[in-house]
Amino acid sequence: MFFDEEFETLPREAIQALQLKRLQAMVSRVYHCVPFYRDSLDKAGVAPDSFRSLADLQRLPFTYKQDMRDSYPYRMFAVPMEEIVRIHASSGTTGKPTVVGYTKKDIDNWAALMARSFVAAGVHKGDIIHNAYGYGLFTGGLGAHYGAERLGASVIPMSGGNTQKQIMIMQDFGSTVLTCTPSYSLFMAEAAKEEGIDFKQLKLRVGIFGAEPWSEAMRNDIESKLNLSAVDIYGLSEIMGPGVAIECAAAKKGLHIWEDHFIPEIINPETGAVLPEGEKGELVITTITKEGIPLIRYRTRDITSLTYEPCVCGRTHARIARMSGRSDDMLIIRGVNVFPSQIESILMGVEGVEPHYVLIVDRKDMLDTLEVQVEVGEEIFSDEIKHLQALSFQIEKKIKEMLGVTCKVRLVEPKSITRSEGKAKRVIDNRPKA
Structure with a gap:
């Protein structure tokens, strides 16, 4: 089942021809309309009309999040403000947020790509979509909302928060599709259990989860607790919002990235060199249809790999692998590179451990330390101290063996780790800043 079969099934040669045509037009436009890119291309010695193949893309310099912050709020827009019909901004934790503007055509394309993504995930016109992504400057809520409407499905604009009401609405309104962050879906499952509500009695059949990295083990946990098929979706506000890529229900083996609108590359995050198909590195995206704020070789900082296999x-x-973390979220503990998602995968494989954890990084006597706080079930927590100690040691040993990092595992009582209705905060880094 397809939303736009012609474009979703284009032969590889046709995709590449379309990409080159759109790339040439986009580079020429930003050179003449965006001072930042005119300066950037001039410094790189690249003429906007010199593109003859997609390989020429590698001649272009990268665009960084900081470039967008430095251009705050509107200096990277490629059209006059009277053509901008929507403004979103990222939830940046430091400094100014990154601001993105959309023309009417950008909004139309976004809605179509989200509808395309919904259909790939197994959603259809007769579904009732319970949208628990946040509305507002965050792109998640409105991105999913417009896509649901473009598909012709019924959408419930719940946004985040008020979890008890969320569960009541899903029960009473007969929701069949849930959209939210994966961590919030587990929070919902926990809240429903406290109220004696069994998700198996609901009509949910598909969950579309994104906005934070999550592991295959967490997928299994979500599917078991919410009684649905959990699908991974990818997007970021700088590029568009949700709907840049999504898993298809038929395979769930990588996320299809819509190459008629985006050109993906995988690079070595240290050197910037483009890596071959199948190698893991940082995802770089070039937008080729955006009007409001086109971006050339944007460094997403997300770690993944790319495959063109049918x-x-x-x-x-093409498909990108499930995100394993972010290059800027990577922890370096005594010289060992560690992603929170790697520790999550280990924790989720331990019986009795709950999917709620936090990593606390500190520095003592000039050495980095890592403490993993993880909740355990009520029956485990009330067990004898020696059993809890044995479980802690078991987890520490697994993390050491699999990741090569020494840590202290502290088992904590149920519901003691702060829950999030949006992106879960997994890391607390108390090390002094340089």
Whole structure:
């Protein structure tokens, strides 16, 4: 089942021809309309009309989040403000947020790509979509909302928060699709259990989860607790919002990235060199249809890999692997590189451990330390001290063996780790800043 079969099943040669045509037009436009890119291309010695193949893309310099912050709020827009119909901004934790503007055509394309993504995930026109992504400057809520409407499905604009009401609405309104962050879906499951509500009695069948890295083990946990098929979706506000890439229900083996609108590359995050197909590195995206704020070789900081292998669903667009973390979220503990998602995968494989954890990084006597606080079930927590100590040691040993990092595991009582209705805060880094 397709939303736009012609474009979703384009042969590889046709995709590349379309990408080159759109890339040439976009580079020429930003050179003449965006001072930042005119300066950037001039410094790189690249003429906007010198593109003859997609390989020429590698001649272009990268764009960084800091470039967008330095251009705050509107200096990277490629059209006059009277053509901007929507403004979103990222939830930046430091400094100014990154601001993105959309023309009417940008909004139309976004809605179509979200509808395309919904269909790939197994959603159809007759579904009732319970949208618990946050509305407002965050792109998640409105991105999913417009996509649901473009598909013709019924959408419930719940936004985040008020979890008890969320569960009541899903029960009473007969929701069949849930959209939210994966961590919030588990929070919902926990709250429903406290109220004696069994998700198996609800009509939910598909969950579309994104905005934070999550592991295959967490997918299994979500599917078990919420009684649905959990699908991974990818997007970021700088590029568009949700709907840049999504898993298809037929395979769930990588996320189809819509190459008629975006050109993906995988680079070595240290050197910037483009890596071959299948190698893990940082995802770089060039937008080729955006009007409001086109971006050239944007450094997403998300770690993944890319494959062009044919998919059983019939879609011909490349697939990116599930995000394993972010290059700027990577922890370096005594010289060992560690991603929170790697520790999560280990924790989720331990019986009795709950999917709620936090990593606390500190520095003592000039050495970095890592403490993993993780909740355990009520029956485990009330067990004898020696059993809790044995479980802690078991987890410490697994983390050491699999990741090569020494840590202290502290088992904490149920519901003692702060829950999040949006992106979960997994890391507390108390090390002194340089």
